[in-house]
Amino acid sequence: MAAQGGRWRRFSEQRAKQLQRQVQVSRCVQTSNHPLFSCAQQYRGMTGTGGSTAAGLCSRCHERDPLRRSTAPAAPQLRRGVQTLQQDIEALRASVLEVFRACRDHLQDGLSEMVAAVQRAQLCHQALLAWQSKAGHLERSLQEVNARYELETQKRKVLHNRLVELKGNIRVHCRIRPLLPFDKELDDAASRDSSMPAGVVHAVDDETILVKCDRPAHALINKTYNFERVYGPAESQHVVFGDVCPLLTSLLDGYNVCILAYGQTGCGKSYTMLGPHSEEQRVPARGPHSDLGILPRAAGELFRLISENPSRSLKVDVSIVEVYNNNIFDLLAKEHRTAVSGPKLEAPTTKAAKQEVSPPTRQPVHSAEDFVALAAGSLRLRAQLATQVHARSSRSHLIITATLTTAPTCSSPGKRPSDRQSHGPPLEGRPPCGRASPGSPGAQEPTEQVHAKLQLVDLAGSECAGVSGVTGSALRETSFINRSLAALADVLGALSERRGHIPYRNSQLTHFLQDVLGDAKLLVILCVSPSRKHVAETLRCLGLGARVRQVQRGQAGGGSPASRRPR
Numbered sequence: 036m037a038a039q040g041g042r043w044r045r046f047s048e049q050r051a052k053q054l055q056r057q058v059q060v061s062r063c064v065q066t067s068n069h070p071l072f073s074c075a076q077q078y079r080g081m082t083g084t085g086g087s088t089a090a091g092l093c094s095r096c097h098e099r100d101p102l103r104r105s106t107a108p109a110a111p112q113l114r115r116g117v118q119t120l121q122q123d124i125e126a127l128r129a130s131v132l133e134v135f136r137a138c139r140d141h142l143q144d145g146l147s148e149m150v151a152a153v154q155r156a157q158l159c160h161q162a163l164l165a166w167q168s169k170a171g172h173l174e175r176s177l178q179e180v181n182a183r184y185e186l187e188t189q190k191r192k193v194l195h196n197r198l199v200e201l202k203g204n205i206r207v208h209c210r211i212r213p214l215l216p217f218d219k220e221l222d223d224a225a226s227r228d229s230s231m232p233a234g235v236v237h238a239v240d241d242e243t244i245l246v247k248c249d250r251p252a253h254a255l256i257n258k259t260y261n262f263e264r265v266y267g268p269a270e271s272q273h274v275v276f277g278d279v280c281p282l283l284t285s286l287l288d289g290y291n292v293c294i295l296a297y298g299q300t301g302c303g304k305s306y307t308m309l310g311p312h313s314e315e316q317r318v319p320a321r322g323p324h325s326d327l328g329i330l331p332r333a334a335g336e337l338f339r340l341i342s343e344n345p346s347r348s349l350k351v352d353v354s355i356v357e358v359y360n361n362n363i364f365d366l367l368a369k370e371h372r373t374a375v376s377g378p379k380l381e382a383p384t385t386k387a388a389k390q391e392v393s394p395p396t397r398q399p400v401h402s403a404e405d406f407v408a409l410a411a412g413s414l415r416l417r418a419q420l421a422t423q424v425h426a427r428s429s430r431s432h433l434i435i436t437a438t439l440t441t442a443p444t445c446s447s448p449g450k451r452p453s454d455r456q457s458h459g460p461p462l463e464g465r466p467p468c469g470r471a472s473p474g475s476p477g478a479q480e481p482t483e484q485v486h487a488k489l490q491l492v493d494l495a496g497s498e499c500a501g502v503s504g505v506t507g508s509a510l511r512e513t514s515f516i517n518r519s520l521a522a523l524a525d526v527l528g529a530l531s532e533r534r535g536h537i538p539y540r541n542s543q544l545t546h547f548l549q550d551v552l553g554d555a556k557l558l559v560i561l562c563v564s565p566s567r568k569h570v571a572e573t574l575r576c577l578g579l580g581a582r583v584r585q586v587q588r589g590q591a592g593g594g595s596p597a598s599r600r601p602r
């Protein structure tokens with residue numbers, strides 16, 4: 036037991052020593068940790084302050100919760116918006132880049148094109164210089180050619196007009212129209228004998244016409260006539276105009292020209308002068324047409340010739356009249372355009388009865404189309420009638436006059452152009468060109484010089500009343516037509532016999548044509564039917580033509596003494 040107690044005592048002592056050591060250690064630790072403790076104290080204090088601050092912040096966070104909660108749903112949307120914006124910015128950047136690259140490429144292309152263009156321009160410039168020098172050479176040679184041409188033109192004019200004069204200032208051509216269906220209808224029973232030829236008039240050659248007709252109970256007819264030109268039934272309008280054309284050259288050279296179609300009714304005068312006409316209206320065809328008559332072709336040629344020499348500045352005025360029942364009607368008179376006849380006129384003349392003259396309306400035309408349109412408009416007013424010979428027989432003589440004048444120039448005081456120069460009668464409503472006005476005898480006025488006149492005359496057809504079957508007023512018309520044609524034949528006969536007195540005043544027709552018949556290049560185109568039925572009229576017509584051929588006159592005249600001389 037004692038041992039045990041010793042052990043306890045020893046153990047207790049050891050234990051006490053241990054505890055004492057631990058107390059010492061803890062005291063040492065306590066001493067060395069004191070600053071730490073004080074620091075810890077400070078931190079604890081700070082932690083306390085931070086905790087309260089955190090608590091404050093927490094409470095403020097809690098205060099902002101409603102705001103956070105309200106904005107929270109918009110946040111993803113905003114985020115998506117931002118993402119979209121970023122994508123757009125990316126795309127924009129990419130396209131700007133692309134545009135930039137394209138612009139750069141274009142600029143480079145443009146630049147290289149510009150360089151090429153400049154090179155080409157340089158080449159062109161060099162070529163231009165070469166051409167300019169060539170043009171200079173050509174211009175000089177053109178001037179030489181022009182000078183030679185002018186010289187040759189003068190020679191040609193002299194030769195041309197000498198040739199026309201040698202051929203005669205009155206020429207007679209004869210045209211045989213083809214047999215037409217209505218010829219057969221007209222033929223009498225005897226002539227329907229199939230052994231007899233339907234046509235009795237033949238063109239033997241270019242200058243000879245033969246009428247050969249053997250009818251029962253009639254003497255045999257076998258006659259030939261010679262004219263400057265004979266056209267067979269198959270000859271075209273183009274060929275006929277080919278022989279008329281040189282007269283237009285003479286017209287431009289200053290000669291008056293008259294082309295006159297003469298013949299029996301229905302034998303092709305209007306066809307020759309105006310061309311084929313519609314069934315409704317007897318008007319010349321317009322535009323390109325192989326059957327165009329002399330009027331549209333002459334109008335075209337006239338303006339072509341004028342355009343060849345614009346420096347002359349020739350002006351064309353047209354007047355259109357018809358002689359109906361021995362009265363002259365102005366088909367261009369405005370106030371009577373719709374009536375069959377215009378106001379009655381006295382025939383203009385250059386002789387003593389000058390004061391009585393009432394001039395026809397003169398309308399300026401500036402092209403062939405104007406000319407033909409004007410004629411077409413006025414021809415609708417021309418008198419016509421259906422007869423047994425011709426369904427659209429003209430009952431009047433038609434006279435279309437184209438007056439060529441030169442531009443007005445100042446005349447010396449008191450100087451008056453001749454009657455011919457002032458183109459016969461003055462235009463209505465103003466004093467005649469070239470005459471001093473009454474109040475200023477010494478005043479200089481521009482004068483309009485008549486260069487030359489072209490007259491196209493489509494005569495009414497001679498007819499036998501028995502054959503045409505007309506009665507009443509139509510018979511009266513026929514009598515006027517035949518009388519005026521007889522007067523024309525008398526005038527031409529008197530001219531051919533060089534009689535002292537020419538009976539111009541026996542009819543308005545010859546009175547109106549007086550200037551031309553006495554003093555112009557006159558072409559008479561005899562139009563004849565080939566039909567046996569009309570052989571008597573055909574022989575009369577050819578007889579007149581043969582008489583006209585005898586006419587020998589002096590030189591044809593023109594618009595002015597100067598212009599009469601071939602230039």
Ligand SMILES: Nc1ncnc2c1ncn2[C@@H]1O[C@H](COP(=O)(O)OP(=O)(O)OP(=O)(O)O)[C@@H](O)[C@H]1O
Nearest residue numbers: 212213300301302303304305306425428429495496
């Ligand atoms: N050379 C021709 N070729 C074809 N047809 C023609 C020819 N000549 C005349 N004709 C025709 O004959 C008919 C009579 O001709 P046109 O009207 O020209 O006669 P005209 O002599 O003027 O008659 P009128 O004096 O009665 O007016 C017309 O239908 C015309 O088309």
